[in-house]
Amino acid sequence: MNTAKRKIPFGFIDDQAKREIRRSILKAIAIPGYQTPYSSREMPMARGFGTGGLQLTLSLVGRQDVVKVIDQGSDDSVNAVNIRQFVQDVCEGVQTTLRTQEASLIQTRHRIPEVPLREDQVLVFQVPYPDSLVIVESNEATRKCMHGEGDYSRLLVKLYEDMVHFKKITLSHRYPTQIHTHYVIDPSPIPRYDVPRLHQAPNLFLFGAGREKKIYAVPPYTEARPLVLDDIPFEVEDFTHPETGDRYCCEVCGSDRSFLEEFKQADGGSVWQCSDTDFCASMLEAAEAAEGVI
Amino acid sequence: MSYVAAKGGRKAIQAANEAMEYLRTRNTDQSALLLETIKTQLHGLLSRVLSEGGLYSEELAALAIKQAAGDTLEAAYYLRAHRSACPRLGETPVHCGSEMRVIRRVSAAFKDIPGGQILGPTPDYLQRLFRFELLKEDQQAFSEVTQRWFATPGMDTEIPDTFPKVLDALRAEGLLPPAEDAAEKRPFDITREPLVFPLPRSAGLSIMARGETGSVLAMGYSNMRGYGDVHPTVAELRVGYLPITVPHSVTGEPVEAGEILMTECEVVAMFEADEEGAPPVFTLGYGACFGRNEAKAVCMAVLDRSMDIGRKQGPSNPSEDEEFVLLHVDGIESMGFATHYKMPHYITFESDLDRIRQARNAAGKGEDA
Numbered sequence: 322m323n324t325a326k327r328k329i330p331f332g333f334i335d336d337q338a339k340r341e342i343r344r345s346i347l348k349a350i351a352i353p354g355y356q357t358p359y360s361s362r363e364m365p366m367a368r369g370f371g372t373g374g375l376q377l378t379l380s381l382v383g384r385q386d387v388v389k390v391i392d393q394g395s396d397d398s399v400n401a402v403n404i405r406q407f408v409q410d411v412c413e414g415v416q417t418t419l420r421t422q423e424a425s426l427i428q429t430r431h432r433i434p435e436v437p438l439r440e441d442q443v444l445v446f447q448v449p450y451p452d453s454l455v456i457v458e459s460n461e462a463t464r465k466c467m468h469g470e471g472d473y474s475r476l477l478v479k480l481y482e483d484m485v486h487f488k489k490i491t492l493s494h495r496y497p498t499q500i501h502t503h504y505v506i507d508p509s510p511i512p513r514y515d516v517p518r519l520h521q522a523p524n525l526f527l528f529g530a531g532r533e534k535k536i537y538a539v540p541p542y543t544e545a546r547p548l549v550l551d552d553i554p555f556e557v558e559d560f561t562h563p564e565t566g567d568r569y570c571c572e573v574c575g576s577d578r579s580f581l582e583e584f585k586q587a588d589g590g591s592v593w594q595c596s597d598t599d600f601c602a603s604m605l606e607a608a609e610a611a612e613g614v615i
Numbered sequence: 616m617s618y619v620a621a622k623g624g625r626k627a628i629q630a631a632n633e634a635m636e637y638l639r640t641r642n643t644d645q646s647a648l649l650l651e652t653i654k655t656q657l658h659g660l661l662s663r664v665l666s667e668g669g670l671y672s673e674e675l676a677a678l679a680i681k682q683a684a685g686d687t688l689e690a691a692y693y694l695r696a697h698r699s700a701c702p703r704l705g706e707t708p709v710h711c712g713s714e715m716r717v718i719r720r721v722s723a724a725f726k727d728i729p730g731g732q733i734l735g736p737t738p739d740y741l742q743r744l745f746r747f748e749l750l751k752e753d754q755q756a757f758s759e760v761t762q763r764w765f766a767t768p769g770m771d772t773e774i775p776d777t778f779p780k781v782l783d784a785l786r787a788e789g790l791l792p793p794a795e796d797a798a799e800k801r802p803f804d805i806t807r808e809p810l811v812f813p814l815p816r817s818a819g820l821s822i823m824a825r826g827e828t829g830s831v832l833a834m835g836y837s838n839m840r841g842y843g844d845v846h847p848t849v850a851e852l853r854v855g856y857l858p859i860t861v862p863h864s865v866t867g868e869p870v871e872a873g874e875i876l877m878t879e880c881e882v883v884a885m886f887e888a889d890e891e892g893a894p895p896v897f898t899l900g901y902g903a904c905f906g907r908n909e910a911k912a913v914c915m916a917v918l919d920r921s922m923d924i925g926r927k928q929g930p931s932n933p934s935e936d937e938e939f940v941l942l943h944v945d946g947i948e949s950m951g952f953a954t955h956y957k958m959p960h961y962i963t964f965e966s967d968l969d970r971i972r973q974a975r976n977a978a979g980k981g982e983d984a
Contacts, residue, residue: 335702337807345809358809363695368951370958393959400958402624431962449955461938462812488977493966512966532948534810558969563976582961583968596962 332379333411338362342380342536346527349538354504356451356468361534371404371430373531374447378428381443384414389424394432394580394596404428421599431494433515435579435600438524440541446509448530451537453497453507453548473497473505473548480550490553497548500539505548508539514557514580519545560593569593574604639684650677662876662906663687667946668694669806669825671875671905688827688950695947698806707861708869709802712879712903713780717855722781724850724883730778735854737909781851782881785897791883792896812938819922819941823915824904827946834944835914838921838934845920847882847900847913854878854907879903880912884920887927898923 332339338360345359364372371392382388390405392398396419405417418424421434430447438444454464457475467473476497483490494510498519508516509528519526519539526539539545547555560569560581570577572584572592579600581593595601640647654661654677664676668691675694683689719735722728764770785791803818805825810818823831838845857877860869880902886895900923902915918940925935933939943949 329700334699337703338699341807358811360805360807360809362699362806363692363947364699365696367692367954368948369953369955370951372951393961397624398959399624399628403628406625406628431960449952461942465811487974489970489974491970491974493970494963510960510963512962532952556973558966559973563972580962581965583965596965 329411331412332382333364333407334362334376334379338376339380342376345536346377346380346538349527349536350525350540352504353540353543354500354506354537356504356506356530356535356537358534359536361531364531366403366407368532369449370400371428371447371531373529373533373536374428374430374445375404375407375529376531377445377527377529377536378408378426379412381445382408382412382415382426384412386425387416387418387423388412389418389421389427389599390429391427391432391434391597391599392430393582394434394600395598397598400430419599421597431510431512432580432596433511433518435595435597436603437518438522440523442524444524444526446511446526446528448507448509448528448533448535450495450507451528451530451533451535453495453505455507456492456497468504471503473499476505476548477550480548480553484550484553490556496555499544499546499548501543504537506537506539508545512558512580513547513555516545516547516555517557521545571595571601571604574601574608576601576604635684648681650674650681653677653680659907660685660687662908663828664690664694665876666905666908666911667691667825667827668698669905670694670698688946691827692947692950703807705861707859707872710857710859712853712857712877713783714777715853715855715857715877715879716776716874717778717853719855720778720851720853722849722851724781724848728781728851729784730775733774778853780881782883782899785850785883789894790897791899810941813926814937814941816919816923819937820901820903820915820919822941823902823918823944826911826915826944827949828908828911830944830946830949831911831914831918834934834940835917838917838932842932843921843924843934845882845884845900845917845924847884847917847920849913849916850881850883852878852880852909852912854909876906877903878906878908878912880909880916882913882916882920 341359345357349355349357361373362376364375366372366375378388388405388408390396390401390408392401395401396405408415409417421427421436425441426443426445427434428445428447433444452464453476454467457479458464458467480490483492494512495507496513496516497505498508498516499505506528508519521542521544523541525541528537530536549555558580561567562569568577569581570593571579571581572594574595576595579595579597582596583591583593585591654673657680660680661673661676664680664687665671665673667687668676668679672694675697676690679690679693682693717733719737720730720733722732782791786794800817803815803821805818805821837843855877856874858871858874861872862868863870882900884898884900886897898920900916900920902912902919904911904915918934921934922937922940925937930936930939
């Protein structure tokens, strides 16, 4: 056997696979929220580690692209580092960045960046569960019929039962979201805080579930509404102090409007910090620049 | 600042990778595993990785085993990932197991079968007792086994290239449903076509052929134990080398490109009532996979049968539900998803914390629903 390093094609996956994925993307955009089945290739990282998102990224990326990869909002999370490194290794000439504004293609796990995206940017989500109906129905063939008929009654019953049992809707993340008044999608495990940002956004959102072999999309300027009961308003995560009612601020940059991660302290208390590390760094730089001016 | 999340992901990954490499090579007195050693002395492991990886390359499978330090799930993954980067150069026609150069064939249905039973190499009748002499084994010992083996009386007996299928005899008697003309139907390609249920039988067979051995075994066993009612009889189980032909690039005529070691199992199960009043016939189940993996082939044949029952009558247990079986037998998928739970879930857990705090708050206040 040839021991020399085998040449890996640009973008790793073979051209036939890229073509299939691009066609599936077009179909997904044409039918907003519809889970387009595709054959899904194995990637050199484990299923569940973002192989669906990665296949989308590798099928879309061109040499002029600037790629950003985040996990939990951070570019420095081990999985984000690993995926970014892989993209660099198999896509010769492609630039990567940590800056949201510089990126043309962003692959993300569990967050939408804080700064609103532009029309010329694409956000690719890594998706573990592509179907919100799996909460109430385990059989895929049955769920497909329910989607076709726009039958989301059992999800609404689940919301109602939550109110009866807990006086709150318990769905914490992956909140079922109705796209363009028909298909309800699982928007990937983003927090509820990020769900309203899918609505009428200028950019394209693409969702890739590698293990479950589905691709779906929220096209630019498309309606995206969380599934709710008429008289129970949708709630995002609450970052206010239970007693004072003040909103927690990021310990690093001081932001009082970003999604925060909680860090438990030795004394039992918590401090809070932006999950979007690029946003946090930008806030800090802006503050430092302002100080410098003074 | 103690609360700042761990930074330096790249360095951590690199150090972790180096630690893995050190684990494999830490005994500097040892010589590196030769691929040839893996191929011959660990042929059971090689078979398993070939079959779950779904790419027949003994060389790459052995390298995968070496790189993965013997972890079958990881090793099979190397083959699968490699496959994704390979272009498709051509397709073989449909092959039949009757073309196999058999090294082993047994039938549990008949005492004697046309061509005869060939026990061949099998661990079935090894007594699972330790052979402590293997603790110290040298090349001399290897040569002695070889010499003894070739000196066995009857070694030079001519055996035919191929053997008839046991099923052919039953089919001639009209006891089996007529064979589908497989060559006419293009098999479903699970690596190129999206899976939409219900799937054609060929898709199910392909998924199971690449299925994780333990998963296929567990699902098949559940049916055998009583969560199902297949009660198979192994009409024939054969292991051997199947010559693979590809169309010649100029003439289009089939040319032999090599051969693959395979295990194939055909089971016969009890007959079903025919609504149109035709005479009853036995039902069939088929299992086949790369390498020598007999438990997997038997279980696959049982599952092929049980899923057929599920398709016709509706599933009444997990092994009859094709979605349940086929979406859970793949080792690459199940292993990946199970291990992904180790990755950070800070954000989703923050959302969970928010919900439980809010719900407790609401309960405490006695808020109106």
